[in-house]
Amino acid sequence: MNYTFIHENKEYVLSNDNCEGLFFEDENEITGLSFDIILEALNNSNDVNFSNEYYVGKCQCGEQEKINKSYRYLEYHFYIYTKNNTYVINTISKEYENTSFNKLFNLGKVDDSYIINVTVCPICGLYAIEVSQCTV
Numbered sequence: 001m002n003y004t005f006i007h008e009n010k011e012y013v014l015s016n017d018n019c020e021g022l023f024f025e026d027e028n029e030i031t032g033l034s035f036d037i038i039l040e041a042l043n044n045s046n047d048v049n050f051s052n053e054y055y056v057g058k059c060q061c062g063e064q065e066k067i068n069k070s071y072r073y074l075e076y077h078f079y080i081y082t083k084n085n086t087y088v089i090n091t092i093s094k095e096y097e098n099t100s101f102n103k104l105f106n107l108g109k110v111d112d113s114y115i116i117n118v119t120v121c122p123i124c125g126l127y128a129i130e131v132s133q134c135t136v
């Protein structure tokens with residue numbers, strides 16, 4: 001699965017080939033969460049909008065301009081909810097439109113939440129996905 005988007009007239013394709021990795025905070029992997037699930041979530045949503053964010057780490061291409069001790073990336077994030085450390089739903093899906101974490105929590109369907117950060121180098125298109133525990 002690929003995900004394609006346009007930012008400032010440049011096309012970026014997120015695929016298996018240019019992914020630096022799927023990183024879990026504290027190496028705490030979530031059952032059922034994969035690259036394909038994340039790229040599929042992006043593909044199925046109309047709300048995805050990458051914006052400029054600045055981080056101290058430089059991409060391995062070495063081509064980014066240094067701006068105030070940091071480097072520009074394109075970033076988009078959304079949330080996923082889990083139950084017993086297993087993926088249940090993401091917040092940009094159609095299934096999520098008419099519900100909320102609290103509703104699902106009260107129904108016993110979810111018990112934890114994570115933020116998915118997708119960070120893309122604007123020069124070479126290399127990207128990374130970070131998954132971190134995050135209280136709603």
Ligand SMILES: [Zn+2]
Nearest residue numbers: 059061121124
């Ligand atoms: Zn790069």
